[in-house]
Amino acid sequence: MEDLRQRTQVSIIIPIHNAEQYLRRCLDSVMNQTHACLEVLLIDDGSTDRSKSICEEYVRQDCRFQYIYQMNQGAAIARNTGIDCATSEYVTFLDSDDSMEPGFVKQVLTEMLMTGSDIGLCDINYVDNETAEKEVSRIRFYGKTASASKTKSIFNTVRTFIWGKIYKRELFSKIRFPDLKFFEDLSIVPFMAAIANQIVYIPLPLINYYRNRNGSLSENAYNIGELIRALDLLGSFLRSSKLYDDFTDSYKKMCMAQLRFTYRRFGNRKQEKVLEQLCKLKEYVLNLFPQLYPLTECSFYTERNNHLLAQAIDKAVLYNDQIVDNIEVSNYVICFSDCVTEGVSQPTIAIKRPEHMDEESAAYDIAEEIIMAFS
Known part of the structure; x- marks a missing residue:
């Protein structure tokens, strides 16, 4: 097993757009991985800052790094480009302003190989970008392994972030990132959890997600319309794969959770456009599941x-x-x-x-x- 693990290559796909401020921190964390058999795909999504020269510096230093340029199309399309270029059996994703703990690939991959799982996931460090203070966020996972065929709630357990997980690349033969600017991972991660033969959980915080970044897109209330599109696409993916009936309750819960989360984050905003977006999200969820109306109150x-x-x-x-x-x-x-x-x-x-x-x-x-x- 030790020899097999060392010889198993993992492709790390990193979409990059004007990330010079944080890019070295990200790429250093990849270079410092204790698992050496890596393919690192740096997908430059039309950067206009020094991101290109930083990437080329790492490519010269480390033969595992590859630089790929594309016209600006968004992180979703950049990830699809990475999937198309990847040659490994396993893939993972990292945002250019986040980082990995040194043991992320080794520890997650080891558990995947030992259990024969299609997806491996770990806990998260939420890091204050200004103070570097860390807060560990545990995945709500019961037991070491689970599958949607036995536990329907796995659909909502894995969280919707594409990062912090390693995937068997063959899962992406059934789905790709939709052309959304935001929330694109919400539309596919639960779907992949539904089709995976098994998911393994590593109870260690091995991914660092940085908060309080200037211009963080996730804090923009005007992107709620993209959240509605992402939920709608997830429902479409489930229907086209004839999985919707099996996961109706789970999908209902996810819509409700996103509604509650969005209201908690942006409900105190007074801007008319924000309130309009919140109302549209509520109407969308209630049109799908009118029986949820009492819960929204x-x-x-x-x-x-x-x-x-x-x-x-x-x-x-x-x-x-x-x-x-x-x-x-x-x-x-x-x-x-x-x-x-x-x-x-x-x-x-x-x-x-x-x-x-x-x-x-x-x-x-x-x-x-x-x-x-x-x-």
């Missing part, structure tokens, strides 16, 4: 950094037909209750928004109960 409460509670709420959304807000008799953040709808009593989850909680640990205890109940 709920007040979801979490303690600061209480990821476990957020996970519990996400779990509840998938398995319950109705979530009730502001149950006066509840003294807890989340409680089980009964709701009478049209004369029929049905179990529901009540979400309450208290003014404060004396003990944050109480929220964790309740969250654990929820997770156990729906596991």
Whole structure:
């Protein structure tokens, strides 16, 4: 196995557009990988700064690096160019302003080979670009391996980022990145999770995602229209592959999660165009799944950094037909209750928004109960 792993080549595809400020940090992290058998494809998407000269410097230093130029078409098309040029059985993607921990390729690839998995993924370091302070974000993954054929929730577990994962290249014979400027990975990563024979999870933060970057496109509220297109394309990919019926609940949950996330991020903006975009996203989701309308009116409460509670709420959304807000008799953040709808009593989850909680640990205890109940 050790010899096989060392001889297994991985293609690292890096789309680059005017990235001179962060590019050396990115490429140094690739050069420092403990797995040596690499093919590094630097796809220059029409840069006009010094990105080209930096790339050519690394190509001269390291024969594993290849520089490929294309007219500016966006990161999605640049990644497709990388896939077309890749010669390895396995591929991974890295944004030019992020970086890899030295053991990323070696540790993820090793687990993929040992388990025969099509996708390997790891935890994430969210790094403050100004202070370099790191916050570890754990993937909500139950067990070491999983597959969509046995666990439909894997569709929502792998997260929608294309980076932080290694893929068998043959998965891309069934799908490519759509021509979107933003959210292009959201439209294909869940689909690949659905078709993968198995996914393996490595519980280590091996990818560094940098926050607070000047001009970060992910912070632009005016791109919500692209989010709608990405969700629509994901649904189309599922339908064309005859997978939609199997993953309707998972797709519903993903649409709801994206709606909630977008409202949390941009809901306090006052610009008319932003509010218009938010309304369009809400209308899109509710047209697909009108039964989700009550959920959009709920007040979801979490303690600061209480990821476990957020996970519990996400779990509840998938398995319950109705979530009730502001149950006066509840003294807890989340409680089980009964709701009478049209004369029929049905179990529901009540979400309450208290003014404060004396003990944050109480929220964790309740969250654990929820997770156990729906596991």
